[in-house]
Structures are given as C-alpha cells and as structure tokens.
Amino acid sequence: MYLLLAAHSHGAALQQVTQAGDPHPDRPEPRLISASELPGVVRHLETRPREAAPRWIWHRTQDWYPALLAAGVEVERCYDLSLCGTILAYSEFTAHTEYAQQAEKAPLDDPQEPPRALQPPPPPADQGALFEDVRHRSPRHTLSELRAEYAAQQAALADADPLENKRKRLQLLLAAESAGAMIAAEMQHAGVPWREDLHEQILADYLGPRPQPGHRPAKLEALNNELRNLLNSPALNPDSPQDLMRALHRNGIEVKSTRQWELMESSHPAIEPLLAYKKLSRLHSANGWAWLDAWVSDGRFRPEYVVGGVVSGRWASRGGGALQIPRQIRGAVHAGPGHKLIVADASQLEPRVLVALAQDSKMAAAARDKDLYAGIAAQGFGGDRAKAKTALLGAIYGATTGESGRLMPQLARTYPHAVGFVEQAAREGEAGGTVTTRLGRSSPPPSQSWFRSQQSATAEEQRRAESIARSRGRFTRNFVVQGSAADWAACWLAELRRRLRALRADGSVQAELVFFLHDEVMVHAPEAGVAACIRAIEDAAAAAKELLFGPIPVEFPVSVAVVDSYDNAK
DNA sequence: ACACGAAGCGCG
DNA sequence: AAAGCGCGCTTCGTGT
Structure with a gap:
C-alpha cells in the first residue's frame, strides 16, 4: 500500500x-x-x-x-x-x-x-x-x-x-x-545513553573542578604557566598557532607547524607539557562541560544524523560531533539498569568490500582469515601484518609516497585483480569520468572549472592540472570502496532494524538501536535479550553480504562486544 | 559586528 | 608515525 x-x-x-x-x-x-x-x-x-x-x-x-x-x-x-x-x-x-x-x-x-x-x-x-x-x-x-x-x-x-x-x-x-x-x-x-555524572567525573580527573565560565580549568592553567616559563614567553597563548610558533622559534625549536607529530620530533623540555596542554585543551573545548550542557539531557545524547550527507553514501552528523566521540569520554556512554550495550563492528570492512568488488580470489582466500591483514601478510609480506595493512590501505587511499607507496608494487604483484580494480577507478576519475558503487550510487561529475583547469597551456599550468587530476583520481579510487562499504552498512542497518522491530513486536525483547558510525552499531538491550540481539546483528550482516554480492566466498565477520560502558568495547 | 578560511585534531 | 580517502567542530585571525 x-x-x-x-x-x-x-x-x-x-x-x-x-x-x-x-x-x-x-x-x-x-x-x-x-x-x-x-x-x-x-x-x-x-x-x-x-x-x-x-x-x-x-x-x-x-x-x-x-x-x-x-x-x-x-x-x-x-x-x-x-x-x-x-x-x-x-x-x-x-x-x-x-x-x-x-x-x-x-x-x-x-x-x-x-x-x-x-x-x-x-x-x-x-x-x-x-x-x-x-x-x-x-x-x-x-x-x-x-x-x-x-x-x-x-x-x-x-x-x-x-x-x-x-x-x-x-x-x-x-x-x-x-x-x-x-x-x-x-x-x-x-539518543545514546549518557551518564552525565560519569562524564563529569572524567572531566574532573583530567582537568580539575569545573571552572567559572570563560576561565581555564585548573590543570590547563597550570600547564599554561609551566609553558610560559619554559619558553620564556610570559604572555603566551598556546591556543594561537601563530603565537605558539613564534615562541617555539624563539627557543630554537624549528618546526614548520605546531602539529602533534611534528612537535614530537623535538626533545625540548617544553614539548611534553605542550602536548599535554593540547590534549587536555581539546577535551575541554570539544567535549567539556559546555558540550555536556548543550547536548546531553535526560541521560541521552541526541545528535542529528544526516543521511546522504557524504557523497559516498556515508552519513554525516550535525551538532555535538556525534561521529567523533573521543575515546577519552566513551566511559560516559553507559547502559541503563538491567541493560547492556551491544557494540558490533564490521571487521576490516573496506578491504573486504574491495575483495568482493574485484572478485580477487587470491585475496578472498586471505579474507577467509578472521584477521584479513594477517592473511595477506602470510601470503605476500612474510608474515608482517603491519606492512600488509599499510600496503592495502595505501592502495585504497591512493598512497604514492612513504612506506605505503613503496609497498604498492609488491601488493600489485600479489593481487593484480584487487589492485587493478582501484587503479581503474583512479584512471576513470583522472580522465574526468564518474565511478559507481556496488548498488549504483555514482560519484558526482567534475565541475566546469575542473575541465577548464585541464586545458592548460604553460608548463606550470600543466603541472597544476596533472596534480588536480591525480587528486580526483584518489577521490574516485576511494569512492568505489568507501561508497560500496556504505552500501553494505546501509543494508546491514536496515536488516537489523527489521529484526529488532520483530523482536519488539512479539514482546520478547525491547531493544533499541542507539548509535551508528560507518561500520559500527550500538544496541541498547535488556540483559535477557542480549543473545537474540547478537543473533539479529550477525544475521543482518550475512543478509547484507548476500544482498550486495550474492553467494560469493567472501566473509564479512562482525565483532561483537557486550559491555556496560562503551570504553570497554575495544 | 559578522562571515569565512586555515589550522589543528577528533572519528571511521 | 604519517601517508593516501571521507567527514565535524573549535579557535584564531583576517577581511568586510
């Protein structure tokens, strides 16, 4: 009807x-x-x-x-x-x-x-x-x-x-x-079940007692004073990258930016408190007391999810940074009395989707392992799992430099089908074409200005045009994998919803979906219903694979954790 | 006063 | 460790 x-x-x-x-x-x-x-x-x-x-x-x-x-x-x-x-x-x-x-x-x-x-x-x-x-x-x-x-x-x-x-x-x-x-x-x-008292306890542990509005928490203030002394800069504002950069240079710390990873190269005594300051400052500004006041009420965090917010089909969100809940505060996500949080994620979803898309039978054999990277390491990287992971992610993202770029030829020799598939998507994008996910979501065509940029005269313009084209190639290369993974996740979610509704309707389990993050779902369920929910999650994953790819020999395992608190999920 | 981009960092 | 992809949010700093 x-x-x-x-x-x-x-x-x-x-x-x-x-x-x-x-x-x-x-x-x-x-x-x-x-x-x-x-x-x-x-x-x-x-x-x-x-x-x-x-x-x-x-x-x-x-x-x-x-x-x-x-x-x-x-x-x-x-x-x-x-x-x-x-x-x-x-x-x-x-x-x-x-x-x-x-x-x-x-x-x-x-x-x-x-x-x-x-x-x-x-x-x-x-x-x-x-x-x-x-x-x-x-x-x-x-x-x-x-x-x-x-x-x-x-x-x-x-x-x-x-x-x-x-x-x-x-x-x-x-x-x-x-x-x-x-x-x-x-x-x-x-909403996501959120214990305000636990969140406040975490903030107090890291930052000290709640400060007056407009003031720094005690621990940040102390670190700021320490930095001002160590860098001989009595008026330093470490929240200002320009100000901070000048102070670092005055002290002989020659960095080109104030990013964490670059600061960590230096061994100056001010670096350790500076990194600590940045970490805590981030917690305070992004997920501190103001965030708690604005976004959590009646024990629930209620962000707005934006379906179709990303061209690849992933969801975006608005308000409260719902898709970026930092590990530091996940302890505040807590099941209600008599309930559990069931946190499930699709293990190594994107590489598995690539295997299925490319029908790469050798990589499919590696994917039979619960740990796909370990399987690939055994086949082509002398058992070095870290290397295998770096190489495969590099292929999906289009890495050209660094270790990942260097590993590409080795990966391509072992898996010509899988690597050829993403290479083809990249070439399509570089040429101004579009690519399409498994279920039919296509990448947007390039803008008019993109085509104009490709008609270059001078050598300088030509270099620039090639760089822009390669950048679009990395986008389309990633689009087919990220987007097809989003196709899978959308089917997983829809299938799970149907099963949870059926459990609710027959009165057996009053469980609810409370969170979704690209390849991860969270169900809030009464303890007696946990087993039924886990079955629903696993059945839904199997159904999603079948719907996208049919009966091919590629596994999409989900790892499930049953916890009271989100920080115990991984 | 307000808008906007860059820098930086959180998540997958 | 970042790199190569996709996002949102806060803070600065500049331009209007």
Missing part, C-alpha cells in the same frame, strides 16, 4: 497511489487530515500486517518522522523522495533516463534554499508544531507535485539498466537509503 503524504494548509493531505505513482483506482480521492489527527491515523494504518503495511511516500523523512516519533508512532517503511531523487539523478544506472537529464534543470530540492545548517533550528517536536514546520519549509510541494515526482522516479527505476541485476541493486539502494532516513530519526529520538 503506497500512501503519499504532503503538507497542506489545514493539515496533511494523504492519497493512496499505485506502485507506479498513479492514483489508486479504488480510492483515488485525497484525504485531508488535521495536525492532531495525523499520529492516530498513521498508527491505525501501521497496525496492518507487515505485507500490507503502508509505504509512506514523503518529500523528506526529517520533516515528518520526528514529530510522529514524538507522538509515539513508528512506521514500518517509507520512500524518501529527496534522498532517492538525488541517487537517481546521478546514478550511472539511470544516466540515460529522462529523469536524470531533467533533474539537472529542475532539482526537487531548490539549490537556492540555504543549507539546513544555516536555517534556524527546528522547534521542539510536538504535535502542534508538526504542520507549521513542514508547511514553512516546503510550501511548493503539493500532493500532485509529489505524486508526479514519485512517478518520474519510478519510471527512471523501471528504465534502469537491467544487466547484472543493476536495476535490482538500485532498487535495493533506494529502499536502504529510505530505511536509513527512518533509522536516523529513530536514533535521534532514542
């Missing part, structure tokens, strides 16, 4: 449509629903059996779902027109379709609209705010406009290249992306 939902001046407009996007012959008339009625209507429709559950088609999940969740209503599935439209507009699988060619001229999301980050923060999600919010943001998307957009997207999908399952893969990507949008809203709603 496909239901279009559009904002309407007196509430929401709801219309049943066919899968192709035509008004449904049995019930073609739109239905108007007021703001206060909507959660009840949605809840009622969601009580149908899973096979008959509606697929909600809406412009942006972010505009509708948070308020529904706040009203206590979850939905089984949706179709996010904005996210799917972006994929279809750029995918090589649909490049020949009218949709892709029109999308360039009239994108669904007006490029004139300022990025969401520049808009005022949304009002607190409550039922009253639902319509004001939606109507305010997308006044021009009426029911019929959205229906036309949906029909156009379905037509493009139907017209996608059917060879090698490309159409099915793309359809899977659209479903996974839409599921991701729901999961993002649900995780924001749930």
Whole structure:
C-alpha cells in the first residue's frame, strides 16, 4: 500500500497511489487530515500486517518522522523522495533516463534554499508544531507535485539498466537509503545513553573542578604557566598557532607547524607539557562541560544524523560531533539498569568490500582469515601484518609516497585483480569520468572549472592540472570502496532494524538501536535479550553480504562486544 | 559586528 | 608515525 503524504494548509493531505505513482483506482480521492489527527491515523494504518503495511511516500523523512516519533508512532517503511531523487539523478544506472537529464534543470530540492545548517533550528517536536514546520519549509510541494515526482522516479527505476541485476541493486539502494532516513530519526529520538555524572567525573580527573565560565580549568592553567616559563614567553597563548610558533622559534625549536607529530620530533623540555596542554585543551573545548550542557539531557545524547550527507553514501552528523566521540569520554556512554550495550563492528570492512568488488580470489582466500591483514601478510609480506595493512590501505587511499607507496608494487604483484580494480577507478576519475558503487550510487561529475583547469597551456599550468587530476583520481579510487562499504552498512542497518522491530513486536525483547558510525552499531538491550540481539546483528550482516554480492566466498565477520560502558568495547 | 578560511585534531 | 580517502567542530585571525 503506497500512501503519499504532503503538507497542506489545514493539515496533511494523504492519497493512496499505485506502485507506479498513479492514483489508486479504488480510492483515488485525497484525504485531508488535521495536525492532531495525523499520529492516530498513521498508527491505525501501521497496525496492518507487515505485507500490507503502508509505504509512506514523503518529500523528506526529517520533516515528518520526528514529530510522529514524538507522538509515539513508528512506521514500518517509507520512500524518501529527496534522498532517492538525488541517487537517481546521478546514478550511472539511470544516466540515460529522462529523469536524470531533467533533474539537472529542475532539482526537487531548490539549490537556492540555504543549507539546513544555516536555517534556524527546528522547534521542539510536538504535535502542534508538526504542520507549521513542514508547511514553512516546503510550501511548493503539493500532493500532485509529489505524486508526479514519485512517478518520474519510478519510471527512471523501471528504465534502469537491467544487466547484472543493476536495476535490482538500485532498487535495493533506494529502499536502504529510505530505511536509513527512518533509522536516523529513530536514533535521534532514542539518543545514546549518557551518564552525565560519569562524564563529569572524567572531566574532573583530567582537568580539575569545573571552572567559572570563560576561565581555564585548573590543570590547563597550570600547564599554561609551566609553558610560559619554559619558553620564556610570559604572555603566551598556546591556543594561537601563530603565537605558539613564534615562541617555539624563539627557543630554537624549528618546526614548520605546531602539529602533534611534528612537535614530537623535538626533545625540548617544553614539548611534553605542550602536548599535554593540547590534549587536555581539546577535551575541554570539544567535549567539556559546555558540550555536556548543550547536548546531553535526560541521560541521552541526541545528535542529528544526516543521511546522504557524504557523497559516498556515508552519513554525516550535525551538532555535538556525534561521529567523533573521543575515546577519552566513551566511559560516559553507559547502559541503563538491567541493560547492556551491544557494540558490533564490521571487521576490516573496506578491504573486504574491495575483495568482493574485484572478485580477487587470491585475496578472498586471505579474507577467509578472521584477521584479513594477517592473511595477506602470510601470503605476500612474510608474515608482517603491519606492512600488509599499510600496503592495502595505501592502495585504497591512493598512497604514492612513504612506506605505503613503496609497498604498492609488491601488493600489485600479489593481487593484480584487487589492485587493478582501484587503479581503474583512479584512471576513470583522472580522465574526468564518474565511478559507481556496488548498488549504483555514482560519484558526482567534475565541475566546469575542473575541465577548464585541464586545458592548460604553460608548463606550470600543466603541472597544476596533472596534480588536480591525480587528486580526483584518489577521490574516485576511494569512492568505489568507501561508497560500496556504505552500501553494505546501509543494508546491514536496515536488516537489523527489521529484526529488532520483530523482536519488539512479539514482546520478547525491547531493544533499541542507539548509535551508528560507518561500520559500527550500538544496541541498547535488556540483559535477557542480549543473545537474540547478537543473533539479529550477525544475521543482518550475512543478509547484507548476500544482498550486495550474492553467494560469493567472501566473509564479512562482525565483532561483537557486550559491555556496560562503551570504553570497554575495544 | 559578522562571515569565512586555515589550522589543528577528533572519528571511521 | 604519517601517508593516501571521507567527514565535524573549535579557535584564531583576517577581511568586510
């Protein structure tokens, strides 16, 4: 059952449509629903059996779902027109379709609209705010406009290249992306379990008692005084790179930057307290008391996840640095009473994805090992695991210099298929072409200025052009691997969501997904439900592999830790 | 006063 | 150790 939902001046407009996007012959008339009625209507429709559950088609999940969740209503599935439209507009699988060619001229999301980050923060999600919010943001998307957009997207999908399952893969990507949008809203709603008392204890241990606003914590102040003495610079501000650089030079410390790794080359007595200062200063400014006040409430950290925020398909986030929770403070992430945190990550996901993409049977044999790098080390690097890891990551990132660059020929001799695959992606990018992930997400084409830069006259311009081209080659080289890993992770997440919903529905386990980070998930579960959740996580990983690649002999193992506190997960 | 880029560092 | 990829955030410092 496909239901279009559009904002309407007196509430929401709801219309049943066919899968192709035509008004449904049995019930073609739109239905108007007021703001206060909507959660009840949605809840009622969601009580149908899973096979008959509606697929909600809406412009942006972010505009509708948070308020529904706040009203206590979850939905089984949706179709996010904005996210799917972006994929279809750029995918090589649909490049020949009218949709892709029109999308360039009239994108669904007006490029004139300022990025969401520049808009005022949304009002607190409550039922009253639902319509004001939606109507305010997308006044021009009426029911019929959205229906036309949906029909156009379905037509493009139907017209996608059917060879090698490309159409099915793309359809899977659209479903996974839409599921991701729901999961993002649900995780924001749930929040990461966060013990403020433990966080404050960590801050006190590292920094001393909470300072007055605008003052340095005691330990930072002490280190600052020590630095001023050691560097004979009574007014030094170590937070200013320029100021710091001058002070270092005055003391004969000849560094070109004030980065950690460069400072560590020096043995001057001021270096140790300086590095300590930088470490603690970072903790204070990025995840200190101000962060705690701003982002944690009622025992939960609630960041906003931005699905489709990275061109490769990875998620981005907004607010609180959700994807950069430093190890130092992970002890504050703590399960509630009677609960556990289940932290699972896909081991060495990107190299394994490369093996599957390139169908490199020799590397697949190495990947049969639980530790892929150890397997590769045994095959081609005399058992030296560190070397094997450096070489393989260098191939994925496009390293040319240093140890990683030197190891490339050795890696290429041992694994011509895998290395050839990423080399091909790099050459495509250098030539101005696009590359595509396993499920059909394509890299953006180069800008006009990129092509202009390639038409160079002087030798100097030519050198610059080659450097720019190589840089784009590294991007496309990495894109196919990072993006296909994101495809896998999106399917893993969607499959896990479905299994956790089933466990919740039959009343056996009230577990919730609370965090996702590229190749890692966190589930907060009652102790009695831990085993069932672990099975769900592992089954979902196996399902994701099968969905992307079919029955190929490449393993995607997940490592699972059951802990009270996130800092014990690795 | 405010905007914006660079530097630096956190995460995968 | 960083290097080679992808991000977000804070602080400076400069330009308007």
